[in-house]
Amino acid sequence: MIAYLLCFVLFLVGLYGIITQRNLVKIAISMSIMEFSTFLFFALIGYIEGGVAPIVDPADPVKTYVDPLPQALVLTAIVIGLATTAMMMAVIIRLYRKYGTFDIREIKNLRG
Amino acid sequence: MNPLIPLFVVIPLTGAFLIMILGRFIRNFNKTLTSLILLILAILSLYYLFTTGDNLSLYKVGGWEPVNRVPIGIYMVMDGFTVIVLSIINVVGFLTVLYSISYIKRFTAENLFYALFCLMIGGMNGVVLSGDLFNIFVFLEISVISSYALVAFGVEKNELEASFKYQILGGLASFLILFGIGFIYWKTKTLNIADIREVFKSGYDRSFYIFVELLFLCGFGLKAAIIPFHAWLPDAHSSAPSPISAMLSGVLIKAVGIYVIIRLFFNMFEISQNISILITTLGTLSMVIGVFLAIGQWDIKRLLAYHSISQMGYVILAVGMGMILISRGDNSEVAVLAIAGGIFHLVNHAAFKGLLFLNAGAIEYTIGTRDLKEMGGLARSMPVTSATSFIASMSISGIPPFNGFFSKLIIIIAAVMAKFYLLALLAVIVSIITLASFLKFQRYAFYNKTENKNDRKIKEVPFPMIFSMVIMSLLCIALSLLAFPGIRDVLLTPAINILTDPLKYSSIILGN
Amino acid sequence: MKGMTVIVKKTTQLIAGIVFLYGIYIIIHGHLTPGGGFAGGVILAGSFILLILSFGSDFINLTKEEAGTTMYENLAILVVVFLAVSGLLIGARVFFLNWLPKGNVGELVSAGLLPLFNIFVGIEVASSILTIFLALVIFKEEISE
Numbered sequence: 001m002i003a004y005l006l007c008f009v010l011f012l013v014g015l016y017g018i019i020t021q022r023n024l025v026k027i028a029i030s031m032s033i034m035e036f037s038t039f040l041f042f043a044l045i046g047y048i049e050g051g052v053a054p055i056v057d058p059a060d061p062v063k064t065y066v067d068p069l070p071q072a073l074v075l076t077a078i079v080i081g082l083a084t085t086a087m088m089m090a091v092i093i094r095l096y097r098k099y100g101t102f103d104i105r106e107i108k109n110l111r112g
Numbered sequence: 113m114n115p116l117i118p119l120f121v122v123i124p125l126t127g128a129f130l131i132m133i134l135g136r137f138i139r140n141f142n143k144t145l146t147s148l149i150l151l152i153l154a155i156l157s158l159y160y161l162f163t164t165g166d167n168l169s170l171y172k173v174g175g176w177e178p179v180n181r182v183p184i185g186i187y188m189v190m191d192g193f194t195v196i197v198l199s200i201i202n203v204v205g206f207l208t209v210l211y212s213i214s215y216i217k218r219f220t221a222e223n224l225f226y227a228l229f230c231l232m233i234g235g236m237n238g239v240v241l242s243g244d245l246f247n248i249f250v251f252l253e254i255s256v257i258s259s260y261a262l263v264a265f266g267v268e269k270n271e272l273e274a275s276f277k278y279q280i281l282g283g284l285a286s287f288l289i290l291f292g293i294g295f296i297y298w299k300t301k302t303l304n305i306a307d308i309r310e311v312f313k314s315g316y317d318r319s320f321y322i323f324v325e326l327l328f329l330c331g332f333g334l335k336a337a338i339i340p341f342h343a344w345l346p347d348a349h350s351s352a353p354s355p356i357s358a359m360l361s362g363v364l365i366k367a368v369g370i371y372v373i374i375r376l377f378f379n380m381f382e383i384s385q386n387i388s389i390l391i392t393t394l395g396t397l398s399m400v401i402g403v404f405l406a407i408g409q410w411d412i413k414r415l416l417a418y419h420s421i422s423q424m425g426y427v428i429l430a431v432g433m434g435m436i437l438i439s440r441g442d443n444s445e446v447a448v449l450a451i452a453g454g455i456f457h458l459v460n461h462a463a464f465k466g467l468l469f470l471n472a473g474a475i476e477y478t479i480g481t482r483d484l485k486e487m488g489g490l491a492r493s494m495p496v497t498s499a500t501s502f503i504a505s506m507s508i509s510g511i512p513p514f515n516g517f518f519s520k521l522i523i524i525i526a527a528v529m530a531k532f533y534l535l536a537l538l539a540v541i542v543s544i545i546t547l548a549s550f551l552k553f554q555r556y557a558f559y560n561k562t563e564n565k566n567d568r569k570i571k572e573v574p575f576p577m578i579f580s581m582v583i584m585s586l587l588c589i590a591l592s593l594l595a596f597p598g599i600r601d602v603l604l605t606p607a608i609n610i611l612t613d614p615l616k617y618s619s620i621i622l623g624n
Numbered sequence: 625m626k627g628m629t630v631i632v633k634k635t636t637q638l639i640a641g642i643v644f645l646y647g648i649y650i651i652i653h654g655h656l657t658p659g660g661g662f663a664g665g666v667i668l669a670g671s672f673i674l675l676i677l678s679f680g681s682d683f684i685n686l687t688k689e690e691a692g693t694t695m696y697e698n699l700a701i702l703v704v705v706f707l708a709v710s711g712l713l714i715g716a717r718v719f720f721l722n723w724l725p726k727g728n729v730g731e732l733v734s735a736g737l738l739p740l741f742n743i744f745v746g747i748e749v750a751s752s753i754l755t756i757f758l759a760l761v762i763f764k765e766e767i768s769e
Contacts, residue, residue, distance in 0.1 A: 018280065018284075024276075027280065031280065031283050031284075034284075034287055035283070035286075035287055035290075038287060038290045038291055038294065041291070041294050042294050042297075045294060045297060045298045053658075055656075055657065055658065056729060058729050069297075069303075070294075070297065073246055073293075073297075075660075075662060076246075076250060077249075077290060078662075079662055080250070080253045080286075083253070083257055084253075084257060084279070084283055084286070086756050087257055087260050087261065087279065088276075088279050088283075089760070090759070091260075091264055091272055091275050091276050091279065092276070093760070093763055094264070094267050094272050095272050095273070095276065098267075098268075098269050098272060099269065107273050107276075108273075109269055109270055109273055110270055110273055110274060110347045110351070122705060122708070122709060125701075125705060126702065126705050129698045129701045129702050129705075130698075130702065132694065132698045133695065133698045133699065133702070
């Protein structure tokens with residue numbers, strides 16, 4: 001039970017970072033932290049009591065394995081998180097070139 | 113097992129990477145290949161639109177058959193509702209590619225534009241065709257990340273800032289959706305939409321159910337830009353290049369936002385009274401607040417973006433009304449009418465909002481400004497643009513005999529018949545205010561007497577742009593035929609049957 | 625950007641080859657041990673990035689067009705899609721079918737098409753991450769000029 005609460009705490013840390021940080025790079029890193037909390041949650045879901053890692057060993061076949069499906073889902077989701085972070089970093093670098101600053105309070109050209 | 117279903121996803125993906133390789137060696141390869149791909153996809157989707165009817169085509173990826181009647185593979189499902197949205201995606205995409213053949217010439221990296229465009233189309237096709245929750249998430253991410261890059265395409269200050277805001281809110285939405293998928297897998301141990309419905313039939317924890325429904329509503333509501341999740345839409349849709357604005361506002365918020373909400377809340381969750389009232393309230397708020405925020409705008413693309421929020425509010429309102437009536441258990445013909453009006457308005461909005469954004473792009477292409485106060489008198493020098501813009505403005509305001517009139521009429525009649533008099537009154541008032549806003553747009557852009565500060569020669573836009581605008585305006589007029597009962601039974605009624613019949617979807621998929 | 629000190633350069637010269645081989649090991653044994661295409665591809669890219677970081681980018685003469693890495697990436701994805709579509713072409717009419725013979729559990733040459741998928745996905749991921757890194761390094765040079 002305590003493990004699920006820690007996932008939630010990690011999510012809150014990420015959310016706090018997105019809302020209050022002023023540096024653009026820190027906002028991107030906080031978004032990454034927020035997504036990582038979901039991956040931990042997925043990996044926790046698949047646990048079965050008394051299970052071992054789901055690697056089939058031909059010498060010792062009959063065992064209780066942990067659920068391997070959430071692990072596959074997490075692998076896909078990590079790749080997607082990487083793509084999102086890379087995209088955000090590219091836009092941040094271009095923003096620095098145009099505005100000359102990383103501060104989000106300076107970037108308010110679009111209003112209304 | 114219909115093996116042509118994965119082609120909707122495979123063909124655009126292959127095309128995108130072929131463009132990246134061969135685009136540097138062969139001139140004009142990117143334009144011809146993209147147009148060809150989208151033409152094939154448009155013809156294929158229209159063929160399926162007219163022949164699917166009440167059948168449900170299924171495709172199990174990899175050929176993995178169910179084990180002990182439990183579906184273990186990834187399923188791709190094509191039914192009556194799917195083919196409508198599939199046709200919208202591919203037909204509007206095809207017309208937008210024709211438009212962008214001459215519009216994108218001013219940017220330097222044309223290869224990247226066409227490759228990202230194909231990826232976006234492939235992703236959206238995948239979202240619409242999947243019968244599996246996690247597959248929806250993966251294809252949603254493919255199309256949305258391509259749209260982040262496309263919004264920031266001309267790398268100026270406004271576009272980068274709009275893309276950054278879009279990315280933060282889009283990333284938050286993806287997180288909420290992934291969290292919801294995790295919760296559902298925890299309780300049901302399956303990811304297939306039909307199978308989740310079966311598992312939930314045998315009892316569930318009430319508060320957990322509401323929590324998961326709210327997570328999905330917030331996540332997909334952020335993608336569909338319903339109030340209060342609309343903050344990214346005006347910036348992103350007004351700063352993007354015009355063909356991309358037409359695709360985003362005309363197709364993307366429907367295919368990955370509204371379509372998934374309708375699919376999940378009708379076919380996966382059981383319809384409950386409280387959630388239906390919540391959805392109807394959100395729809396009404398979007399409708400009213402969107403149009404009031406749009407009146408004071410002087411930038412044409414921001415005006416159109418705010419009107420998108422309002423029209424999406426109409427669709428959510430109609431669907432929400434249908435859900436309330438079904439959850440009460442009475443009056444099922446009125447519920448069918450309301451949902452029919454909602455889906456009809458979805459199709460109409462793709463046609464006329466796409467056309468309006470293409471017109472705004474044509475105006476920007478010739479004059480170079482987007483401010484309504486600086487233009488005027490374009491009706492003489494740009495006759496085709498002005499005529500198609502007039503048709504689109506009359507459609508969105510709900511003037512007969514164009515298509516917007518019929519869909520709004522069906523929604524208002526359904527509201528009156530179900531005794532929601534306040535909602536019908538609000539719908540009529542919002543329609544009148546929309547008319548006022550678009551009359552302002554028409555007058556200042558096309559019919560004003562200008563002082564002729566800029567003596568440039570204003571000519572009509574090049575031929576590919578004219579061609580796609582004319583075809584889309586013909587679509588606007590032809591779609592009004594969908595209101596007649598004969599045609600409606602072929603196209604709209606199968607969609608409504610598969611949505612409102614609570615057991616048909618899951619029984620066909622699991623029985624196969 | 626200039627390179628790092630002599631100690632770092634000598635250590636990298638000894639280690640980079642081992643990291644490269646380790647990445648290839650993880651990719652090829654993807655159907656027997658955890659890892660597979662994506663994790664192995666990232667390690668493979670890591671060995672190249674290690675070299676670039678420690679020797680400096682003047683060493684490579686980076687220009688604006690790095691057509692090499694993007695070409696590998698696109699070709700690898702096209703091969704993956706072709707392998708997936710090959711199920712449609714051989715007569716079984718099922719997309720993404722695993723049609724090579726599956727051997728015994730636990731051997732290296734087994735599990736049908738999976739090792740081929742792993743290899744090409746590994747190449748693709750490695751070249752993608754290398755492209756991202758090169759784009760950032762080139763951009764830094766453009767800013768500092």
